[in-house]
Amino acid sequence: MELKNMAKKLVFGHQNPDTDTIASAMGAAYLLQEAYHEETEAVALGTPNAETQYALDYFGLNPLRVIEKAETEEVVLVDHNEKAQSVANLDDVEVVGVYDHHKINFTSANPIWFTNKPLGSVATILYYEFQVNQIEIPKAIAGMLASAIISDTLLLKSPTTTKLDQPALAGLAKAAGIDDYEAYGMNLLKAGTDLSQRTARELIDGDAKSFDFNGHEFRIGQVNTVDIEDTLNRKAEFEAAMQAAEYQNFLFVITDILNSNSKAIFVGPDAAEVEKAFDAKLENNVVDLPGVVSRKKQVVPPLTAAF
Amino acid sequence: MELKNMAKKLVFGHQNPDTDTIASAMGAAYLLQEAYHEETEAVALGTPNAETQYALDYFGLNPLRVIEKAETEEVVLVDHNEKAQSVANLDDVEVVGVYDHHKINFTSANPIWFTNKPLGSVATILYYEFQVNQIEIPKAIAGMLASAIISDTLLLKSPTTTKLDQPALAGLAKAAGIDDYEAYGMNLLKAGTDLSQRTARELIDGDAKSFDFNGHEFRIGQVNTVDIEDTLNRKAEFEAAMQAAEYQNFLFVITDILNSNSKAIFVGPDAAEVEKAFDAKLENNVVDLPGVVSRKKQVVPPLTAAF
Numbered sequence: 001m002e003l004k005n006m007a008k009k010l011v012f013g014h015q016n017p018d019t020d021t022i023a024s025a026m027g028a029a030y031l032l033q034e035a036y037h038e039e040t041e042a043v044a045l046g047t048p049n050a051e052t053q054y055a056l057d058y059f060g061l062n063p064l065r066v067i068e069k070a071e072t073e074e075v076v077l078v079d080h081n082e083k084a085q086s087v088a089n090l091d092d093v094e095v096v097g098v099y100d101h102h103k104i105n106f107t108s109a110n111p112i113w114f115t116n117k118p119l120g121s122v123a124t125i126l127y128y129e130f131q132v133n134q135i136e137i138p139k140a141i142a143g144m145l146a147s148a149i150i151s152d153t154l155l156l157k158s159p160t161t162t163k164l165d166q167p168a169l170a171g172l173a174k175a176a177g178i179d180d181y182e183a184y185g186m187n188l189l190k191a192g193t194d195l196s197q198r199t200a201r202e203l204i205d206g207d208a209k210s211f212d213f214n215g216h217e218f219r220i221g222q223v224n225t226v227d228i229e230d231t232l233n234r235k236a237e238f239e240a241a242m243q244a245a246e247y248q249n250f251l252f253v254i255t256d257i258l259n260s261n262s263k264a265i266f267v268g269p270d271a272a273e274v275e276k277a278f279d280a281k282l283e284n285n286v287v288d289l290p291g292v293v294s295r296k297k298q299v300v301p302p303l304t305a306a307f
Numbered sequence: 308m309e310l311k312n313m314a315k316k317l318v319f320g321h322q323n324p325d326t327d328t329i330a331s332a333m334g335a336a337y338l339l340q341e342a343y344h345e346e347t348e349a350v351a352l353g354t355p356n357a358e359t360q361y362a363l364d365y366f367g368l369n370p371l372r373v374i375e376k377a378e379t380e381e382v383v384l385v386d387h388n389e390k391a392q393s394v395a396n397l398d399d400v401e402v403v404g405v406y407d408h409h410k411i412n413f414t415s416a417n418p419i420w421f422t423n424k425p426l427g428s429v430a431t432i433l434y435y436e437f438q439v440n441q442i443e444i445p446k447a448i449a450g451m452l453a454s455a456i457i458s459d460t461l462l463l464k465s466p467t468t469t470k471l472d473q474p475a476l477a478g479l480a481k482a483a484g485i486d487d488y489e490a491y492g493m494n495l496l497k498a499g500t501d502l503s504q505r506t507a508r509e510l511i512d513g514d515a516k517s518f519d520f521n522g523h524e525f526r527i528g529q530v531n532t533v534d535i536e537d538t539l540n541r542k543a544e545f546e547a548a549m550q551a552a553e554y555q556n557f558l559f560v561i562t563d564i565l566n567s568n569s570k571a572i573f574v575g576p577d578a579a580e581v582e583k584a585f586d587a588k589l590e591n592n593v594v595d596l597p598g599v600v601s602r603k604k605q606v607v608p609p610l611t612a613a614f
Contacts, residue, residue: 104415109611111408111425111603118418132439296418304416 008039009096010072012087013122014080015045018207019052019151019188022064023144024078024122028099030141031126032076035133040076043067045087049206051192051224055147058184059140059176079122081106081114084210099125102296120158120165123148127168136175143176150185151192154224154257160294189257193225200237204245204252211300213307216270217248222295224257232286235265239285242267249274251303255293262289264299270307277306315346316403317379319394320429321387322352325514326359326458326495329371330451331385331429335406337448338433339383342440347383350374352394356513358499358531362454365491366447366483386429388413388421391517406432409603427465427472430455434475443482450483457492458499461531461564467601496564500532507544511552511559518607520614523577524555529602531564539593542572546592549574556581558610562600569596571606577614584613 011029013021022044029042044064048056056063069089076097082105083090097113098106099122106114117125123145130137137145149169153161156169173181195203208221219242225231231254242250242265249268256262264287266274271282280287292298318336320328329351336349351371355363363370376396383404389412390397404420405413406429413421424432430452437444444452456476460468463476480488502510515528526549532538538561549557549572556575563569571594573581578589587594599605 101418103417104413104419104421106411106413108411110410110608111423112411113425114411114421114423116418116421118420128439132435301417 007074008041008072009074009076010043010067010070011040011076011078012043012045012067012070013078014085014209016205016207016209017044017046017052018049019055019144020121020123020148021079022048022052023055023141023148024099024126025064026061026141027123027126027130027137027145028076028078028097030138031129031133031135032097034135035129041065049192050194050198051151051188052147054188054191055144058147058188059143061140061144081116099129101125118162120156120161121149121152123152123172124162124165124168127172128164131171137172139176142172143178146172146176146178146181146184147188150181150188154260154293155182155185155189157260158294158297160297189224190226193223193257195223195225195231200234200241201244204238204241204250209295210247211303213273213303216273216307218268218270218303219245219247219250220253220295220299221250222253222255224255226256226258228254228256228261228263232263232265235284235286238265239267251299253289253292253295253299257293260291260293262292263287264289273303273306277302314381315348315379316381316383317350317374317377318347318383318385319350319352319374319377320385321392321516323512323514323516324351324353324359325356326362326451327428327430327455328386329355329359330362330448330455331406331433332371333368333448334430334433334437334444334452335383335385335404337445338436338440338442339404341442342436348372356499357501357505358458358495359454361495361498362451365454365495366450368447368451388423406436408432425469427463427468428456428459430459430479431469431472431475434479435471438478444479446483449479450485453479453483453485453488453491454495457488457495461567461600462489462492462496464567465600465604467604496531497533500530500564502530502532502538507541507548508551511545511548511557516602517554518610520580520610523580523614525575525577525610526552526554526557527560527602527606528557529560529562531562533563533565535561535563535568535570539570539572542591542593545572546574558606560596560599560602560606564600567598567600569599570594571596580610580613584609 011025013025025042029040032038032040048063070087070093074094074096078099081100100116178184204221211218251266253264318332332349336347339345339347355370377394377400381401381403385406388407407423485491511528518525556577560571
């Protein structure tokens with residue numbers, strides 16, 4: 001059995017799309033068309049962030065169409081597998097494929113295509129799927145997938161980076177005509193760090209995900225910057241936006257992508273658990289997170305353990 | 308991140324092991340050793356059935372060591388992903404990898420290697436994993452994996468068969484030194500159909516799985532035969548064993564592998580739903596299932612729908 005070729009399938013990543021979610025939707029939609037003759041459309045659950053827009057402009061692509069709910073009976077998820085991060089009507093449609101690199105919380109009524117690998121980005125997984133299926137990757141899609149690896153691994157420096165990511169990035173950069181992926185990557189990452197034109201609310205929610213730690217609701221947002229202290233000058237603004245967002249707990253991680261460090265602003269009742277998780281004191285709602293750059297590998301696991 | 312190379316990992320399939328579960332445990336254990344330098348041991352949750360024993364004998368292999376509970380901190384599951392079909396202490400260990408082709412009901416605390424594809428057998432999935440990783444498959448393991456494809460797809464005739472199964476079987480048969488996989492396959496399947504030496508209890512439970520259909524417990528067993536009516540001569544024996552097994556409902560599917568038909572004996576309170584599922588009447592506890600050979604594709608889905 002392959003994916004049933006019944007009708008068009010929407011392919012999309014998570015809410016608050018980042019570069020990996022957008023690039024992987026494009027890559028998976030193309031892969032499914034070429035490898036399995038599926039009619040697919042890559043869509044997004046939101047507009048591109050500044051980093052993704054930089055990549056789209058660089059490779060001459062339009063942003064993906066934004067949907068609020070899935071309009072087809074069958075969908076393919078990329079870069080997420082949990083309802084909380086997906087379209088509102090996910091329960092009403094059938095998920096027939098998943099390409100992801102997160103923890104798994106998923107049930108299906110039937111056997112489906114589900115590929116989850118603990119690699120730096122979904123783009124890495126897709127790169128190898130293209131190789132297996134011997135499908136050439138179009139230049140612009142290769143460029144987006146390369147950008148996704150750079151974005152998710154902070155140019156291969158994040159602890160989420162695996163030994164499979166560098167060869168994938170090198171292969172994709174070549175296919176995309178990027179001569180020096182380090183130079184391109186620094187420009188891409190910096191494009192995502194111009195925070196001055198964005199409101200506090202946009203920043204706390206731009207790359208935010210909701211978690212449930214043993215019944216305690218946590219919203220965890222993250223921004224990349226090249227100057228944490230400069231970003232922290234807007235702390236009062238962020239705190240007001242975090243309180244207004246009305247989550248039980250809100251942790252806003254500000255990450256210095258040049259020096260691979262973070263500080264986080266915390267608002268909520270579970271301060272003791274936050275201090276326990278990171279073995280550090282909150283001072284004026286701010287906790288120092290030296291060496292932390294990855295929410296998935298360095299923020300969520302200690303919080304999970306603390307609860 | 309790859310599988311953490313901390314200690315030995317047990318690799319095992321489901322309870323009541325069939326040929327795909329045994330062969331895939333062997334194949335995945337070898338793949339993980341060669342591709343990721345993991346220390347692994349393929350084990351089983353039971354002794355081989357007659358078909359699997361035929362393949363083991365043919366390729367000069369000993370049966371896998373039988374375990375009752377997982378003895379290592381980390382395990383890899385093949386051919387199942389649900390607790391109900393696994394070791395009793397699954398909650399006490401960490402699942403770090405899954406290779407499967409069933410419906411999914413799984414959660415993990417971390418990103419893991421999880422490859423589920425709707426292909427005819429897990430052996431097919433593993434064959435392509437070996438290709439991707441450019442690892443040569445030892446002759447005996449190739450033979451077991453070829454046997455698993457033959458077993459799960461009834462020599463490529465079951466509706467679970469996909470377009471990826473035949474090339475995998477052909478490639479594995481070649482690696483195993485099987486010149487005529489059709490001839491070998493018929494002998495393998497027939498080896499599994501000598502039911503005369505096995506007790507009714509062994510037969511109803513030899514390839515049985517438990518399901519929950521909207522709160523209704525179902526045990527579904529299956530045997531392959533070359534003569535359904537001959538097997539049905541032992542109906543009273545089977546009914547007694549099914550009642551003694553004390554499941555809420557028990558459906559025992561007897562499948563003619565030569566003509567691709569089944570009849571099933573049913574014991575339990577939910578007869579109306581069984582009749583509804585298969586649009587057929589139970590007569591003396593027996594329902595005719597023309598064209599049915601696959602529990603996964605042709606028995607479980609209509610029962611799911613009926614409840």
